[in-house]
Amino acid sequence: xxxxxxxxxxxxxxxxxxxxxxxxxxxxxxxxxxxxxxxxxxxxxxxxxxxxxxxxxxxxxxxxxxxxxxxxxxxxxxxxxxxxxxxxxxxxxxxxxxxxxxxxxxxxxxxxxxxx
Amino acid sequence: xxxxxxxxxxxxxxxxxxxxxxxxxxxxxxxxxxxxxxxxxxxxxxxxxxxxxxxxxxxxxxxxxxxxxxxxxxxxxxxxxxxxxxxxxxxxxxxxxxxxxxxxxxxxxxxxxxxxxxxxxxxxxxxxxxxxxxxxxxxxxxxxxxxxxxxxxxxxxxxxxxxxxxxxxxxxxxxxxxxxxxxxxxxxxxxxxxxxxxxxxxxxxxxxxxxxxxxxxxxxxx
Numbered sequence: 001x002x003x004x005x006x007x008x009x010x011x012x013x014x015x016x017x018x019x020x021x022x023x024x025x026x027x028x029x030x031x032x033x034x035x036x037x038x039x040x041x042x043x044x045x046x047x048x049x050x051x052x053x054x055x056x057x058x059x060x061x062x063x064x065x066x067x068x069x070x071x072x073x074x075x076x077x078x079x080x081x082x083x084x085x086x087x088x089x090x091x092x093x094x095x096x097x098x099x100x101x102x103x104x105x106x107x108x109x110x111x112x113x114x115x116x
Numbered sequence: 117x118x119x120x121x122x123x124x125x126x127x128x129x130x131x132x133x134x135x136x137x138x139x140x141x142x143x144x145x146x147x148x149x150x151x152x153x154x155x156x157x158x159x160x161x162x163x164x165x166x167x168x169x170x171x172x173x174x175x176x177x178x179x180x181x182x183x184x185x186x187x188x189x190x191x192x193x194x195x196x197x198x199x200x201x202x203x204x205x206x207x208x209x210x211x212x213x214x215x216x217x218x219x220x221x222x223x224x225x226x227x228x229x230x231x232x233x234x235x236x237x238x239x240x241x242x243x244x245x246x247x248x249x250x251x252x253x254x255x256x257x258x259x260x261x262x263x264x265x266x267x268x269x270x271x272x273x274x275x276x277x278x279x280x281x282x283x284x285x286x287x288x289x290x291x292x293x294x295x296x297x298x299x300x301x302x303x304x305x306x307x308x309x310x311x312x313x314x315x316x317x318x319x320x321x322x323x324x325x326x327x328x329x330x331x332x333x334x335x336x337x338x
Contacts, residue, residue: 002211002242009125017121028125035241035271082267083303092306102126102245107119 006036006102007044011054013104022110025058031099032066066099129246132214136221136249143226145175146332147234149250151272153265154238156256157282159186160315162233165325166193172329175229177220179212179237186235198223202237211242214249230332240265244275252331258283260290263297266304273304278311280324285314 014026030036038061045059066079070086071093077086079099085092124130140147152158166174175196178187187199198220202209206216217234224232234250236243255276257265260283266273273279279301287294294312301308311327313320 002209002245004207005129005209005211005213005242006125006245009128012128013121013123013125017119033271033274035245035269082270083306102124104121104123104125106121109117109119111117 003037003040004044004048007041007048007059010045010059010104011048014054014057014107017107018109021112023054023057023107024110025060025108027060027062027105027107029062029064029101029103029105031064031101033096033099034102036102038063062105064098064101067097068094069097070094126245129214132218133247133249136214136217137251139221140226140232140249140251144335145226145229145232146335147232147248147250147252148328148331149234149236149243149248149253150256151236151240151243151253151276152238152256152258153240153261156238156258156261157315158235158238158256159189161256161280161282161313161321161324162235163189163193164315164318164321165328166190166195168325169231170325170329172231172332173229174231174233175224177212177217177224177232177234179216179235181208181210181237196225196229209242210237210239211246212236212248213246217248230336231328233328240269240272244272251335252277254278254280256280256282257297257301259287259292259294259297261292262290263292263294263300266297266300270304273301273308276305276308278309278327279305280311280313282313282315284312284319285317 014023042059049055049057068079068084069076070091072091073089075088084094086094150158176190177198179200182201182203184199187197191197200216200220253276257279301310311320311323313324
């Protein structure tokens with residue numbers, strides 16, 4: 001259950017970038033190779049934000065499939081299971097290009113109302 | 117209004133990990149983060165290995181949710197041991213993170229050791245996510261856990277440079293197939309180094325000790 005730590009870290013990043021503005025949503029990219037459970041992360045995030053300025057902020061989690069570039073045949077493919085071999089030529093010499101990320105991608109902030 | 121951020125969620129942890137690493141480097145201490153599922157035999161292996169360190173000064177940072185049972189076992193070897201309890205002040209976390217290790221650095225006499233072994237909280241999932249400032253990550257997987265674990269918990273196996281296969285004395289009593297386990301290790305992490313050990317019989321302990329102490333010598337010769 002490290003989702004609580006991850007949620008706290010996401011919250012810190014959002015607060016820093018929002019600089020006091022209301023955060024409508026946080027877009028998070030989670031690679032399939034990361035052992036982060038989206039439902040647990042959402043629950044942890046709700047717990048941490050309850051009663052704070054970020055209460056009601058939506059955590060939008062996009063799960064990123066594993067993709068690799070084969071260093072033997074050059075093919076870029078989605079890798080669905082271990083071993084992460086190239087599905088085109090079978091080589092194990094594959095460089096991962098996606099699937100290991102845990103990224104706060106963007107924030108959606110409430111438009112500042114211009115009352116002046 | 118959409119604001120682009122693109123920041124690793126664990127950036128703050130990684131920044132603290134780098135600060136730890138700088139402190140360790142300054143003191144000339146090599147650091148190993150040793151991880152495994154609970155009961156795989158991390159402490160038992162360390163008891164065997166640290167009984168004779170051939171002049172290399174070793175310290176241990178012991179991570180557990182509660183208590184100091186493992187720290188007491190290792191302290192009997194006259195090795196300096198500092199205990200971190202994640203249940204006390206860290207919310208019962210199932211892993212060590214960079215900040216917990218940072219909070220313990222002050223209690224470690226870094227000038228008096230060459231090698232620090234961080235025995236992480238027993239858990240096959242969470243510790244793999246958190247760098248703590250280590251040079252090397254290694255893990256213990258025991259044959260009693262079954263031969264399929266590398267495929268079920270790939271992150272941990274992918275995070276480590278060395279997998280120490282422990283409890284090989286139990287192979288005749290358990291269903292795990294050693295060749296299948298070794299193949300699964302390579303599937304999860306192509307090229308991962310492996311070592312076969314038994315903390316109970318002592319098999320493979322000399323090789324493990326040579327690897328561990330070799331990390332310090334490799335550093336000293338740089």
